[in-house]
Amino acid sequence: MTLRADRNSRAETSELSEIAAAWTAELPDVDLAPFLVSAGILRLAQQVEHAFTTLARSSGIGPGDLRVLLALRRSAPEYAMSPTALFKRLMITSGAVSKQVDRLAELGLVERVPDPEVLRGVLISLRPGGRAIAENAMRRIATSFCGLEHLSAAEANQALDVLSGLQRTMDAAATTDRT
Template sequence: MEDEVDRLVAAWRRERPDLDVEPLEVLSRVSRLARHLDRARRLAFAEHSLEPWEFDVLTSLRRTGPPYQLSPGQLLTQTLVTSGTMTNRIDRLAQRGLVERLPDPSDRRGVLVRLTTEGQDRADRALAGLLTQERAILGELSDRQRNELASLLRQLTAPFDNVPG
């Protein structure tokens, strides 16, 4: 079975035989797959009236377990955005009734962001929709193939995830 990357690689081998274009065999496919995944995720989130960034914040809170709350600083760490961006996101989610701000009992000046019942429900439904989309993307891969692919991708991504700062 030939795909667009096969055609791209063949063209570069013809036009630039002096270059080793082998990395394109893997990384161009990863890039194309990422675009398809982004479209599928946006569709899954839109079905639940969520933007991708809203899903990220809501599911960061949801994964913590009861009482589903984090400090804004903890949310920053999990979502990799600036404090100004996070403040704006929390404001917008609070206006929609998906999160609420509460005083932090361990810090008089601090606040905690807690998932509301509606926020939890929306996050849960969007996650279920996302998993349906992702299963479709994985298609006919066997359990063994999925595990092998996950292991290989982990080898590529782990060094980026474990770099300080």
């Protein structure tokens, strides 16, 4: 598939269309589809991250802290995880988890408790205030977040299918690149 920018496009062309037009003028033989898809994903990710940061800040915490609370809240029924499980789930460093847990513990939103299954092990446990913040945040994300709440069920399912396909394609490419 080759995407070409229409040089006679309307005045209200999107920024991606303008970028495509500029690159098409410079490299007319290049298929811009992979670049435009990745640029579109990055723009969406930036919008979502901005909204997520705003949501976290409205609760008096940072976005990384909110991610910790959300991970703990969905880890029912204990609402507790080891620091190792947290950093693996969140795909961040153990040091970042430690700093976030320290901040959240100071705020009384989580606590470190002994792990009954691991000698000298520790679990990060969600406290009632942390649970309330996580639940409120998830309700807000589900009902009023970046306009995505306006998608019909069919549109949301279609978007999820496309995202799954993109993830499979990128995972396959990453596996191929490592060999």
